[in-house]
Amino acid sequence: MYTLRSxxxxxxxxxxxxxxxxxxxxxxxxxxxxxxxxxxxxxxCQALRVDTTQLAGFVRRxxxxxxxxxxxxxxxxxxxxxxxVRAFGHCLSVLALSWANHLEGGIVVLDSSNTIxxxxxxxxxxxxxxxxxxxxxxxxxxxxxxxxxEKRLVVRCPLSPDIFLECLDLLIESYExxxxxxxxxxxxxxLRQTAEMSxxxxxxxxxxxxxVKRPGDPVQSEQTLGAAKLVLxx
Numbered sequence: 001m002y003t004l005r006s007x008x009x010x011x012x013x014x015x016x017x018x019x020x021x022x023x024x025x026x027x028x029x030x031x032x033x034x035x036x037x038x039x040x041x042x043x044x045c046q047a048l049r050v051d052t053t054q055l056a057g058f059v060r061r062x063x064x065x066x067x068x069x070x071x072x073x074x075x076x077x078x079x080x081x082x083x084x085v086r087a088f089g090h091c092l093s094v095l096a097l098s099w100a101n102h103l104e105g106g107i108v109v110l111d112s113s114n115t116i117x118x119x120x121x122x123x124x125x126x127x128x129x130x131x132x133x134x135x136x137x138x139x140x141x142x143x144x145x146x147x148x149x150e151k152r153l154v155v156r157c158p159l160s161p162d163i164f165l166e167c168l169d170l171l172i173e174s175y176e177x178x179x180x181x182x183x184x185x186x187x188x189x190x191l192r193q194t195a196e197m198s199x200x201x202x203x204x205x206x207x208x209x210x211x212v213k214r215p216g217d218p219v220q221s222e223q224t225l226g227a228a229k230l231v232l233x234x
Contacts (some may be wrong), residue, residue, distance in 0.1 A: 003054060007215045092109055096122075102144065106130060124151070126140070132232075134230060149176075156157060175191070186215075195208045204231075207227050
């Protein structure tokens with residue numbers, strides 16, 4: 001049997017619980033619009049539809065800014081890619097362009113009015129992607145010659161809508177081969193390393209692999225090197 005005092009405490013506890021539930025609901029309702037607006041804002045930031053006739057102008061701008069020679073005739077691109085990032089309230093498009101057999105190239109940052117905000121010289125630039133928080137990442141050819149290729153991954157972080165500085169630069173792909181002076185093809189040797197990149201929040205994740213061919217080995221060996229994680233500046 002409940003006493004008058006116990007009934008009073010029960011009613012008080014129920015009232016307190018109801019008040020807490022109502023406060024939580026109000027806080028959730030107040031938070032939801034801003035979160036929805038943020039998601040919508042990111043969704044609305046889409047890369048520009050670039051006309052291929054504009055690409056020659058981007059190439060010339062990259063060459064001029066980097067102090068490189070600007071040939072009179074544009075011979076075309078080997079590769080180009082585009083992504084979008086949102087930085088300081090601006091929706092920006094980032095292009096990576098590669099030409100001259102991947103020996104020349106660079107990046108261009110455009111705003112929504114198609115105005116160039118920044119450029120950079122990166123031979124063989126390709127595979128540009130958003131890296132979150134206004135950052136973008138791409139791969140460029142650092143070394144290319146007989147029996148050797150090195151590609152590096154660069155992440156550039158925004159300091160303003162016009163300034164993107166390198167906040168990460170690392171080797172992501174490499175290939176080097178050696179041919180023995182004596183013996184046949186079985187004495188050739190090479191080492192190839194590759195990595196697949198992905199971004200989760202502020203973390204870059206690299207899934208690394210290697211292919212090794214040693215002198216005298218009839219076949220090459222393939223190795224999975226696991227994942228490496230690097231935290232990016234915010």
